[in-house]
Amino acid sequence: MSSIRLILNGKSAGRPDVRAAVHHVRGLGHALEISVTWEAGDAARFARQAVAEGTEVVVAGGGDGTVNEVAGALCTGSQSSSAALGILPLGTANDFAHGCGIPCDDLTAALVLCATGQPRPIDIGVCNERYFVNVASGGFGAEVTTTTPPKMKNALGGAAYSLMGLVTALKLSPYRGTLITPDEKLTGEMLLLAVCNSRQAGGGYV
Numbered sequence: 001m002s003s004i005r006l007i008l009n010g011k012s013a014g015r016p017d018v019r020a021a022v023h024h025v026r027g028l029g030h031a032l033e034i035s036v037t038w039e040a041g042d043a044a045r046f047a048r049q050a051v052a053e054g055t056e057v058v059v060a061g062g063g064d065g066t067v068n069e070v071a072g073a074l075c076t077g078s079q080s081s082s083a084a085l086g087i088l089p090l091g092t093a094n095d096f097a098h099g100c101g102i103p104c105d106d107l108t109a110a111l112v113l114c115a116t117g118q119p120r121p122i123d124i125g126v127c128n129e130r131y132f133v134n135v136a137s138g139g140f141g142a143e144v145t146t147t148t149p150p151k152m153k154n155a156l157g158g159a160a161y162s163l164m165g166l167v168t169a170l171k172l173s174p175y176r177g178t179l180i181t182p183d184e185k186l187t188g189e190m191l192l193l194a195v196c197n198s199r200q201a202g203g204g205y206v
Contacts, residue, residue: 002057002115004032004086005050007043007070009062012090018061021088021111030115037066047073051083058083059114063091064134072131075124086114092153092160092203096134099198123197135201138193139175144168144202161203 004025012018013036026032033055035046043060047070050058060070071085088111089097089104103109127136137145144165152160174189200206 001029001031003055004030004057004059004115005046005053005055006032006034006059006061006088006111007046007050007066008034008036008088009043009066009090010037012061015090017107018088018090021108024108025111025115028112028115032115037062043069044073048076055083057086057114059086059088059111061088061090063089063094064096066091067096068132068134071124071133075131084119086111086117088114092157095200095202095204096198098204099134099200125195125197127195134198135194135196137195137201138177139190140165140168140172140192141194141202157203159203165202 006022008018022032022034035042035050037043037046043062043066047058051074058070058074060067067085067087074083074085087097087100087102088107089102090107094102094104097104097110102113122133125132125136135141144161147168148160148164152163156163172191174191176187176189177193178185178187179193180186194201
């Protein structure tokens, strides 16, 4: 049986489907502990604590932001390879979870997969000394993501990004910036920059 730490975004702590998934996995005999986030930085701190305690699977229970924070914590420090990352998809878009084939419409099945699945290695990106999964974006995509109101995301789901994309496009102008890679340095205007390690971003766009 696996030892599992579920790092749960506080906004989802009261959801009945989350509670049902937790009870089901515990009923299968897995040692599942839960840490609920309250403020920025909690997810990373809880992930590091779980690794230090020898937890085998650290589950990010939230959206792509929570997954990024937990994955980044697992990739830093001397114990970075000792725990597997699992995902309980609770976000608006769950782009990375969809790209990994995780059953986003069945939380119990997703959590069972975390407990019983075979870990697989994946590529992970680094930008400005920060690890990321799914996508690091700049320009148009980043502006849409940061300006979409939380209430709109709760009401419309992934469609909220599409709506804000249309609004943002009406006032679109090129962004000026510099991209530095190990091979070259490019300065100029751009509309969109995206570096991905999965197959979709922005609420389901492939």
